[in-house]
Amino acid sequence: MQVEKFYYDNRTVKNFAYATLLWGAVGMLVGLWASLQLVFPSLNITQYGSFGRLRPLHTNAVIFAFVGNGIFMGVYYSLQRLCKARMFSDTLSKIHFWGWQLIIVAAAVTLPLGLTQGAEYAELIWPIDIAITIIWVVFGWNMFGTIIKRREKHLYVAIWFYIATFVTVAVLHLVRSGELPYSWLKSYSFYAGVQDALVQWWYGHNAVAFFLTTPYLGLMYYFMPKAANRPVYSYKLSIIHFWALIFLYIWAGPHHLLYTALPNWAQSLGVVFSFMLIFPSWGGMINGLLTLRGAWDRVRDDVVLKFMVVAVTAYGMATFEGPMLSLKSVSAVAHYTDWIVAHVHVGALGWNGMLTFGVLYWLIPRIFGTTLYSKKLAANHFWLGTLGIVFYAVPLYWAGFTQSSMWKQFTDSGQLKYSFLETVTYLKPFYAMRSFGGALYLVGVFIMVYNMVKTVKSGKLIADEPAEAPALEKETADMHKGEHWHRWIERKPVQMLILSLVVILIGGVIEIVPTFMIKSNVPTISSVKPYTPLELQGRDIYVKEGCYTCHSQMIRPFRSETERYGEYSKAGEFVYDRPFQWGSKRMGPDLAREGSGNLKKTDGWHFRHLREPSSMSEGSIMPAYAFMIEEEIDTASTGAKIRAMQSLGVPYEKGFDKIANAALMEQAATITNNLKSDSIRISPNKEVIAVIAYLQRLGVDISKPQNQ
């Protein structure tokens, strides 16, 4: 058969590798800064640098910039070699690379400006969502083009993982980004309350699954055999791993919402499927580790293998912990605490970080036709990284248990033993130790960057790497007669895509559709009314400032929570919440009943607390929001917001958008009068007034008498 000559494109791989290094360092630096803000609240410098805006910047940078570029680096390198073909189109590769970097820059600008949708890991505003969709299609087009013109008949299992990643991320992104724009930058979610929560964690959990896990498993199945120079332990196991994993993952989302107002059947579904996930996950881990059978002696000397072994081990630990955390009794302890933060960082720093570093150390010298500048520095990086993970995770696990037990303790006379603030100030030393661990890890990354710069300088990029392979046989009609049906799928990328799509859609549909369709899932509460225009503006400021990163609005049905916060939350309370703001972490207390019952405070208290939190709660780690006293409410948007809400089905009266601002000013005047009697003088058009109005509304409706 005729042998064809062609060239692998290493330039795009190099670009993505550089971007991985750059954004990794930036994203982790922001993370370190944010962690220090919890110890020293004075590090919340200006509104643009406050924790609520930086935390989304950190998560987005690490997930979509660091890991995102890491995925593309690995896919562009391995896909070409697995298909024995150059990438389909150099132009598409360029558009993909630069488009993705532009999206990252746009995120890095908009998030500190407070332009956010207020949904974790889906914070980016709608114009950026559209850009992501376009660039994702470009990536898919380039990938499928390459697969179709390949010179290798079989699709290696790594490519299956890439295909599943492509199709699932597309579905997740499209569904989660369902939003109605009311201006050029802002929008409201299509979904409200419980539905929004379900969509969010279906998305959020599967962002972990299909952005942080499946593409990296593809990389593991390619780069680990390469680095160890032996085939994967069991190819059959990898097939089971693949199908079982993508099938199960998609159902697991509701485990983020245990004991919340989510319907019970959906919670049970999430628990069962999350628990089953341990089997394919551990199958994958064992498959990765056993690939090194007979080569363990090399792990001692080969830094690439060291990184990979720690990565796969961390994957195993995180995927053991995940199913355990999704058991209701464990979730009752762990949810809203630092335990979850420790858990995700074992995954992020251990699995994603260490695997990325291993691939970088393996790949950069190869595409530059040289050897690594310093093995010693790489070994130092390895130890700093590993110790960094330990120093990061251990204090946070400890903090998590401590926090949870302090929340739940009662005195002999039946009172809560600790105020919320006591539990926060007690944890400060743990947060400081965590920052130390993070700093160690980051120093390792800087050492790697230095090592890479030196390595690159000692070599020259092999931009077009020559290769040759026989052309693929033309397929004839009777060629595949009598073969097994699954081979038809394995050979064809499009069939693979469709089947992956079907598999993940089954889970998504069964999980989400009933909640949308069946009224009985969200019992209505007649006393729950839409927000007033001022409260709506206040709520949007609450979202903009990322208050949800530290405050939940979801009281679970435990005595320790109902004693502290009031009656537990009901699904019907959230029907006008777009986006829902249940939160996932309590750095500060729950706010669901902030405006009612025992928790109600005066307008003056809120004003002083927002201006300088520690003046009202000594030792508070909340950032000061003094700028809200200067910033004015964006009243020009009120009409458009009301109209958008009306078209989403919120029962404001017809024509209300025209008089909304008058109602807004009227309510604002009442609050300014209250403040005046508390000797605080302020004009009624300031942001702080709207936020106070919103906080004073929380939990009020449900305490009113119901009229059926």
Place this chain on the structure above:
Amino acid sequence: MFKFIKQYVETMTGVAIYPIISLLIFFIFFVVLLVYVKKMDKKRVNILSNIPLDQTEEQ
């Protein structure tokens, strides 16, 4: 968004059937998968697992 079909399914009862259906679907899917993998041809598995290593231009 789903108004046009909403009226037909609003009356659906027995939502508890959903988790059971899902488990069944997965169980059947998994058994078929196991049978398939069990029956795979050994030689072909060997070829497949060697794809990443089958490269002359490196190492």
